[in-house]
Amino acid sequence: GAGVSQSPSNKVTEKGKDVELRCDPISGHTALYWYRQSLGQGLEFLIYFQGNSAPDKSGLPSDRFSAERTGGSVSTLTIQRTQQEDSAVYLCASSPVRGASQPQHFGDGTRLSIL
């Protein structure tokens, strides 16, 4: 498809387990972003990848969260030892090139529920 693709669309797991969320950006988009959308909190920035540059990890809430982007395309967000407060929708976005003039396009997210 032409849009940002995220998988799985839903994930239910037990507290303490690790989870991996995947994002496939729009082909040709060099910038990739992860956001978290929690009830009542709105969207919060997590991490930003641009080409081969070091990622901006300043939004990651704790060291249980990490992300990587392989080959400048697909990205994986990993949450270790999940907690109930990690329950949220995790959204991925991509944009064509570096530069503030390019809008971000979002996937439909992964809805994560921690039991």
Next chain:
Amino acid sequence: QKEVEQDPGPLSVPEGAIVSLNCTYSNSAFQYFMWYRQYSRKGPELLMYTYSSGNKEDGRFTAQVDKSSKYISLFIRDSQPSDSATYLCAMMRGGNNRLAFGKGNQVVVIP
């Protein structure tokens, strides 16, 4: 104080009415302003994208930015039931691509 404030209260309007939404912000470094529409269980969809102060119109949608007041607005004319969604304002600084979002307004257009 959050960087972007958007009164999250739901808004119900009759079909054909004008919908008016707004956000305020505190960071004068923001230069790019966006409105996204989000349907239930879907990702945000870009509606309007503006740079600095001024107005932008696209069909039934008008976005306004007043940087002196740190205030942005979205107007939807001749609202339709299909406009029922959550509307999110977002903004970013020049050279920094992270978006700062408001909490969103749920809009319901009643046929």
